[in-house]
Amino acid sequence: AEKHETAAAAMNAITAKLIGRTGNQLFIWAFSKAFAEQRGYELRTEPWIGERIFTLDRHECKRPDGSESESLCGYFQNQSSLIYTRADCRRWFTFRPEVARILDSDSSMHPTGITAHFRRGDYAGAGFPLISRPSVFAAVAKYFPGDQSDIEDISDEHPVTHPAFRGDLELVPDLYRLMHAPILFRANSTFSWWTATLVHGRVFSPRIDGLKGGIEHDGVPYEEGNHC
Numbered sequence: 221a222e223k224h225e226t227a228a229a230a231m232n233a234i235t236a237k238l239i240g241r242t243g244n245q246l247f248i249w250a251f252s253k254a255f256a257e258q259r260g261y262e263l264r265t266e267p268w269i270g271e272r273i274f275t276l277d278r279h280e281c282k283r284p285d286g287s288e289s290e291s292l293c294g295y296f297q298n299q300s301s302l303i304y305t306r307a308d309c310r311r312w313f314t315f316r317p318e319v320a321r322i323l324d325s326d327s328s329m330h331p332t333g334i335t336a337h338f339r340r341g342d343y344a345g346a347g348f349p350l351i352s353r354p355s356v357f358a359a360v361a362k363y364f365p366g367d368q369s370d371i372e373d374i375s376d377e378h379p380v381t382h383p384a385f386r387g388d389l390e391l392v393p394d395l396y397r398l399m400h401a402p403i404l405f406r407a408n409s410t411f412s413w414w415t416a417t418l419v420h421g422r423v424f425s426p427r428i429d430g431l432k433g434g435i436e437h438d439g440v441p442y443e444e445g446n447h448c
Contacts, residue, residue, distance in 0.1 A: 233262045235284040236292040242269055243410025244295055251296035254304035274313045309417050322384050323396045331372050335401035338375040339409035347433035351426050351440050356405050359442035416446040
């Protein structure tokens with residue numbers, strides 16, 4: 221009986237390796253959570269930043285103990301890995317009350333018009349295509365003629381800081397602002413893809429098909445919607 225209970229416990233638990241930065245980890249956790257829910261498994265992971273930012277829909281954050289029947293490893297950033305819905309994402313990735321309480325009351329955290337996100341940092345060295353500012357401004361002019369002066373520029377080159385969020389939580393103010401944008405022109409990044417998934421405003425995405433990595437590109441077309 222004891223062996224049977226141990227085997228049953230092992231079959232009902234899986235773990236996932238949360239690698240990379242926040243955007244990558246969100247992809248991995250969302251896939252792993254959906255995978256576990258759809259099969260009746262318990263998901264166990266090591267501590268990760270999402271636990272400190274989001275409610276995770278009251279997910280009980282248990283840690284691996286070696287008895288798990290499967291370990292998921294990968295980035296899960298392809299169409300076949302989207303085994304969850306946008307509603308699932310909004311259910312999981314709601315700001316924790318203590319986070320929301322601080323930022324909800326700060327008017328500077330709430331964009332009122334068009335928001336454009338730019339991803340720089342290590343992206344050029346990693347070989348990813350970069351979207352130039354003129355490219356984004358041209359796209360904004362196409363969809364919203366005359367609104368150029370109202371664009372709010374959010375970038376990892378000059379993140380907004382908040383005294384309540386330090387260290388690895390410094391990203392929270394920009395994450396919150398992007399998720400509350402009425403109109404979002406997102407960047408070519410996993411972080412930006414997730415904010416565009418969670419935002420309730422209109423979203424426009426760059427088409428990067430065939431673009432050379434590691435350099436900035438002008439004239440990149442944007443389409444409405446959060447395309448992969």
